[in-house]
Amino acid sequence: MAPPRTYRAEALTLKSAPLGEADLLITLFAREWGKLRAVAKGARRPTAKLVGHLEPLTLTRLSLARGRTLDLISQAETLENFTPLKSNLTAVTKGLYVAELVDGYGSEAGPNEPLLTLTLDTLTALGRAPEAALPLLHFQLRLLSVSGLMPELQCCVECRRPLEPGRHRYSAAGGGVFCPACAAAASAEVALRPLSLRALKVLRLLARHHRPALLPPLTLNEPLSLELNALLSNTTQYWLGQKIRSQDFLNHLAHSEKTLASAKKGNDN
Amino acid sequence: MTLEHLPSAAPSLARLIQELNKLPGIGPKSAQRLAYHIIRLPDSEARDLANAINAVKQNIKFCSECQNLTDASPCPVCANSQRNREQICVVEDPLDVLALERTHCYRGLYHVLHGVISPLNGIGPDQLKLKELFPRLADGQVKELVIATNPTLEGEATAMYISRHLVGSDLKVTHLARGLPVGGSLEYSDELTLSRAFQGRQEA
Numbered sequence: 001m002a003p004p005r006t007y008r009a010e011a012l013t014l015k016s017a018p019l020g021e022a023d024l025l026i027t028l029f030a031r032e033w034g035k036l037r038a039v040a041k042g043a044r045r046p047t048a049k050l051v052g053h054l055e056p057l058t059l060t061r062l063s064l065a066r067g068r069t070l071d072l073i074s075q076a077e078t079l080e081n082f083t084p085l086k087s088n089l090t091a092v093t094k095g096l097y098v099a100e101l102v103d104g105y106g107s108e109a110g111p112n113e114p115l116l117t118l119t120l121d122t123l124t125a126l127g128r129a130p131e132a133a134l135p136l137l138h139f140q141l142r143l144l145s146v147s148g149l150m151p152e153l154q155c156c157v158e159c160r161r162p163l164e165p166g167r168h169r170y171s172a173a174g175g176g177v178f179c180p181a182c183a184a185a186a187s188a189e190v191a192l193r194p195l196s197l198r199a200l201k202v203l204r205l206l207a208r209h210h211r212p213a214l215l216p217p218l219t220l221n222e223p224l225s226l227e228l229n230a231l232l233s234n235t236t237q238y239w240l241g242q243k244i245r246s247q248d249f250l251n252h253l254a255h256s257e258k259t260l261a262s263a264k265k266g267n268d269n
Numbered sequence: 270m271t272l273e274h275l276p277s278a279a280p281s282l283a284r285l286i287q288e289l290n291k292l293p294g295i296g297p298k299s300a301q302r303l304a305y306h307i308i309r310l311p312d313s314e315a316r317d318l319a320n321a322i323n324a325v326k327q328n329i330k331f332c333s334e335c336q337n338l339t340d341a342s343p344c345p346v347c348a349n350s351q352r353n354r355e356q357i358c359v360v361e362d363p364l365d366v367l368a369l370e371r372t373h374c375y376r377g378l379y380h381v382l383h384g385v386i387s388p389l390n391g392i393g394p395d396q397l398k399l400k401e402l403f404p405r406l407a408d409g410q411v412k413e414l415v416i417a418t419n420p421t422l423e424g425e426a427t428a429m430y431i432s433r434h435l436v437g438s439d440l441k442v443t444h445l446a447r448g449l450p451v452g453g454s455l456e457y458s459d460e461l462t463l464s465r466a467f468q469g470r471q472e473a
Contacts, residue, residue, distance in 0.1 A: 015389050021294055046450050052459030056389075056422050078459050086422065086461075089429040096388045096422075246388035260433075 009033055009062045010079065012119060013054050014099045014106075018044060026054050026073065027103055028062070031116050035106035038064055038071040053078045057085065057095045057123060080120070084127030091130035093253055095123055097246040098139055104240045105147050114146045118211075125212040133225045134215050138206045140232040145207065149239050152176030153204050158186070163200070170195040170231060172238035193234075199227050282308070334405065336398040337381045338363050346370075346379060353377040355412040357405065359431065361385050361419060369417065377415070380405065385418060385427040394430060402431070406440055416444040 011030035019025040024043040028036050043051040053060050053076035063075040085091045102119050106112060118139065125135040144150050151172070155162055156179035169183035169192035170176065177200065183192055202220065209215050220228070237244055278286065282304060290300035307315055331337070332344035339345070346352060346366075356377025360366055366379050382397045394400075406414065416431055418424035432442050448466030449458060458466075 047452050049454070049457035052462045055461075078461070081459075081461050083461065083464075086425065089426060089433060092422065092426055092429075093388055100389055245391035248391060249386065249388040249393045252393055260436075 003066070006063060006065050006074070009036070009064060011036075011060060011062055012099075012102075012116065013056050013058050013060065014103045015056050016040075016054060022048075024051070024054065025070070029102050029106050029116060029119070030062075030111070031113060032111055034111050035103070035108045036071070038062075038073050039067070040073045040076075050076050056099060057082050057092070059120065082123050082127055085123055085130075086127075088127075088130040090253055090257070091126045093246065093250050094126050094130070094136050097136070097244065097250055098122055098126075100244055100246050101140070101143055101236055101240070104242070104244075105143060105236075112146070115143070118142050118146060121212050133220050133229070134206070134218060135212045137202075137228050137232055138209065138212050138215060140236050141203065141206045142210070144235060144239070147239070150207070151203075151235060153200065153207060156182050158182035165197055168195045168197075168200060169193065172235040193231065195231070196224070196227060198224055199231065202228060203231075331398075335379045335381055336383065336401055337366055337379060351376075354410055356415060357402075357411050357413075358415040358417050359402065360417050361424065361427075365417065375415075377413075382418075382427065385421075385423040386430055387423045388426075397427075399431070403434065406435070406438070409439075411440065413441040413443060416442065418444075420447050 009030040009032050011028035014027045014029055016024045016026045019039060022042050022044045024040045026038055026040055030036055040050045040054055042048055043054060050073060058078055059080040061077045061079055062073055064071045065074050085095050098119060122135055122139040152175055157174055157176045158178060159182050163177060163179060166180050169178045171178060171190040171192050174190040177195060178186055178192060186192060233247060286300045286304045289295055289303050290297055328340040329338050330342060332339045332347055333342045334347040335344060337344050353376045357380050358375060358377055359380045361382055363381055369375055380402050384392055384397050386393060416428045418427045428444055435442055446469045448469055
């Protein structure tokens with residue numbers, strides 16, 4: 001029997017791109033189907049009914065019709081708009097970074113409920129605390145975990161001995177943390193980077209919590225936050241095999257926030 | 270489409286089809302139709318088309334003030350002494366200037382960004398005409414900046430970026446009203462559009 005012509009999906013919009021005269025090509029991450037691409041016909045016309053529901057970072061309930069190459073979106077209803085996230089520039093940029101990673105790691109082969117739940121939880125957490133560093137760090141580590149790429153944080157990846165406090169090294173290509181002895185013997189190909197003890201502790205803390213809402217209210221100082229950001233974005237980028245494009249604007253914002261804050265401090269003094 | 274895909278067409282025709290196929294919204298079939306249409310045009314009309322493309326590439330430049338596309342800098346809007354120099358309206362695209370001019374309800378100046386901040390496409394503030402905007406606001410002549418970026422996620426992000434840079438200045442920063450389009454329908458509107466329409470409601 002032929003599959004039905006129409007189907008339903010609950011999906012998060014990851015991105016959209018113009019297609020033809022007035023259509024949009026939408027990339028979605030659906031609870032029932034995983035990643036899929038579909039066309040919203042006429043969505044770029046001013047009176048289009050679909051376009052408001054299909055903005056990136058919106059969770060929608062959709063009706064789709066199977067097409068020859070791409071499916072067509074026939075109806076859309078917003079389930080969650082993530083308004084607090086979209087009202088803050090830092091939060092929305094982090095949200096787009098999350099969407100880019102989901103687009104890269106999400107598979108068209110089938111559903112991935114843990115990844116969708118993690119993504120929705122992270123978008124909610126980012127809306128609540130746009131400036132907090134933990135939600136995005138947690139997302140990146142859990143993304144690696146639900147994708148089967150979790151770095152080893154308890155034992156040395158080479159000798160398998162439990163890690164004692166010391167001058168550890170970390171390698172995305174090597175699959176996790178190297179103890180000082182194994183790091184000294186490792187080849188240059190594994191591209192080791194220093195890993196502070198505090199950063200290792202934060203990584204273990206993030207790995208223990210499945211949901212960002214359950215994270216303790218931990219504030220990271222700037223060097224620690226930078227170390228963890230560099231380590232996790234380097235790892236996600238390594239497994240993705242391509243540059244994460246939204247990273248540049250995220251870095252630009254962090255830099256301009258720092259400049260504005262120091263200028264404000266100078267004015268106050 | 271490459272020349273190898275058009276083995277039966279004459280090389281010059283194949284090249285024309287290939288070039289037309291590079292235009293936005295023009296697929297291989299449309300490119301072929303346009304190419305054959307151009308062949309059937311009288312010589313003078315085909316030459317006019319070629320000359321128009323040449324002229325636009327040679328003469329069009331950015332206005333030194335508003336960054337709109339123009340063949341004389343400053344552009345006619347910036348050079349017009351009747352325009353209100355206390356207002357600047359920031360738009361994404363030169364076509365947005367034409368759309369706003371058609372309304373006849375805005376008499377200020379413009380600033381064209383030539384795009385929006387689009388992190389997913391790797392487009393940041395440095396790729397836009399933003400660095401040309403902030404010096405225009407520095408001398409205190411401009412009293413209001415109207416942000417007229419599109420009400421999309423990227424348009425809103427660009428608006429937030431501009432507003433964030435102007436925090437603490439005396440400039441009045443506004444953006445166009447959000448809400449229901451003329452001819453639209455409440456029933457099919459999304460929650461964000463409706464809530465913004467409610468926030469921006471006016472006395473009847």
